[in-house]
Amino acid sequence: MTDYPTLTLNDDRRMPQLGFGTFKLADDDATKAVKTAVDVGYWLIDTAAVYENETGVGKGVGDWSDIFLQTKIWNDSQGYDETLSAFDESLERLGRDYVDMLLIHWPCPDKGKFVDTWNAFIELRDAGKAKSIGVSNFREEDLKRIVDETGVVPALNQIELHPAFQQRDMRRVHDEMGIATQCWSPLGQGDGLDHEAIQKIADETGKPASAVILSWHLQHGLAPIPKASSRDHIEANFKALDFKLSDDQMASIDAMDSDDGRMGPDPSDFS
16 A cells, blocks of 8 residues: 655644645535545545535545545635634534634735634634644745734645746745645646656656656645546546656756746735
8 A cells, every 4th residue: 555645734733745636626526526536545635615515525525534624714704703604614514523724715915804814713723623724825925924923833835836836935935934835736737747848757657647747746845736536537646656756857847847837816916
């Protein structure tokens, strides 16, 4: 059986390094996909209130109480009281008494509510309803503000990160602050799979292109959460745990970084 890699968070909890994402999976589809992912061997499942599939994800996880389950509070639910209420609704949909990780989905700096939201997160953590707390899409200035105002450092920051958009500055900030880097869209929405460098490594290793990219994430100490719906793709992604890339192969993927590689929204103006 493949050894499952984990990362030690700054709250001393261990988190599975490779996770399963559910963005754009409909509620009913999420149930089947999550069941398949758990059957294949994934131990971290990521969802969010705005995905509108928490009920399906909860059903997919079922009685697997040791699955590391994480969800996110959406932008419109930010604020202290609003967050507490929204989180209770998420727990009800998930069918859980707690989650392993709770994230603020976006900083929404123009709303000016993420510090109040973070204070609610601290209360939820202290009550045992969110075992670990973190953020998503936060910039350096957002991270430093919540730490300065509350004294609590997020356990992780989930950001867009893939070979064409490697977020080296944010990774440096995370390393300096002791924050784990979790990666959404780790395959670059599939755009990187046909890249010459990735195809060359896939041929050299005999592994799927997606597994090559995910192995690159893992060897950099990152925590990718690829989304897939078919069993073939779910299994192909999981093969990232079966092999290691050489230094030369890692360097060839490092060289794919681009100044204009961002595919998703810019956190500075997204609300």
